[in-house]
Amino acid sequence: MSYEVISETASFGGVQGYYKHTAETLKCDMRFSVYMPPQAQEGKVPVLWYLSGLTCTEDNATVKAGFQRVASELGLMIICPDTSPRGEGVPNVEEYDFGQGAGFYVDATEKPWAEHFKMYSYITKELPSVIAANFAAADMEKQGITGHSMGGHGALTLFLKNQDVYKSVSAFSPIVAPMKCPWGQKALPGYLGDNPNVWAEYDACALLRKLGSVDTEILIDQGLADNFMEGQLKPELFEDACEATGQQLKLRRHEGYDHGYFFIATFMEDHLRHHAGVLTA
Template sequence: MPSDALELIAENRSFGGWHRRYRHRSAVLDCEMIFAVYLPPQAESTRVPALWWLSGLTCTDENFMQKAGAHGVAAELGVAIIAPDTSPRGTDLPGEHDRYDFGSGAGFYVNATQAPWNAHYRMYDYVTEELPALVGEHLPLNGRHAISGHSMGGHGALVCALRNPGQYTSVSAFAPIANPTQCAWGQKAFSGYLGDDPAAWTAWDASELIREHGSELSLLVDQGEADNFLADGQLRPEALETACREAGVPLTLRRQPGYDHSYFFIATFIADHLRHHAAALR
């Protein structure tokens, strides 16, 4: 399949719009990839803005689209949603499928520099360059983009927005891995993808990026207080809060009592995030 071609593999009518899954050949990742898009009813007559959704560990393009309950609000607001996969697929590198938090389903939205991962694991370039160019060519989008995500994908959303000023109108996250250089998940992934020098990791850490460069965007973050990964020290929203305060970056960090790390949490607050992004996308 040519790298500039899209193959429609599934579609479902939803709230007057269309949920579609596409396959394409990624030159950046050197493999075939699948991504999902929700096109609201307005996309049948005009070009619409898009929210990019980056999912977390073990997810694919399907989790958010099926579980978050976002289509109805997106249809009301006239916003498309684009959900990439979370890692390259079909590469079958040694040990790639052995762990849930490294390798398949765990690309961490970085550009790997270490062999053999650097041949395929370039999810940052994929979600910020290759896939936006592809959907911009083939889908009825107007060129205005926002970005959000959950857990590993919340980390990815923050990093993509912070490293690309002007590319996104707004950014938000659900329970992001906010300080990956200082948690077990991040240290494991970064040492594998980026090498053993922690100095090379800071360019992929939202808290460190804000501390060093600030941000032109305000941040919206929801964090469930009953999240077991919060208690385990994997998420570290306090580090993001401190970095934003010290850098003068506006942060709305909403701590939600009783909510865990699941899609019930996301489904409860996704409408708030969609409306937040829609206001900026206008």
């Protein structure tokens, strides 16, 4: 469970760090970032996981989302993992929406991906173990999860399948129904094979209809100038699933906002306060 410090620097009274470790689950070295708020110097603090989207790394939200100021105020530890295994020997393709940078937070079963692409297990098991072993201030009894696009898909599906672990959830412009959009229709068979029942285990709409509603409200923000909204994201499908199951959903649509980090930075504070309201209650 050892790790290497890449860098640590003061930020809003806390510490923004970058770290690296050898991930047994993924059979490669992995980087991640952790923001430790100033409250971490005095005791345990809640943990919020941020899962990034296609082509992204641990750096995107850490640099662009602007979460440090509000996380410092609220006393939230923010963890940003990478989006896939990487490095020499890890399979890859030319396309941006499959392979390295596009792990889709699944445990692959198909060759050649199965050996390395176990992002579901990495995010839910191995990396939390590294955090618990090395960051004493992390309160692993108070974890929330959020993410953007592919990472929003990851946040919703991981939350629904691990409600004993995650107490709060939100997403920015998530892929809510990968079985019904081109990104998912490429990734799910590619990583998981031809069985739609297996795909459904990584589809937020299908999971919600299967598992039923949860006690906490789900927050989703979606930009109406997002070029991916109609073809890939389809927020109305999750809206329908929530209505069918009685799930509390706050789905906010915003004129003029696209799929990028200006949008995310605008509403990040709302998401942090949403999580803090649950995790510190």
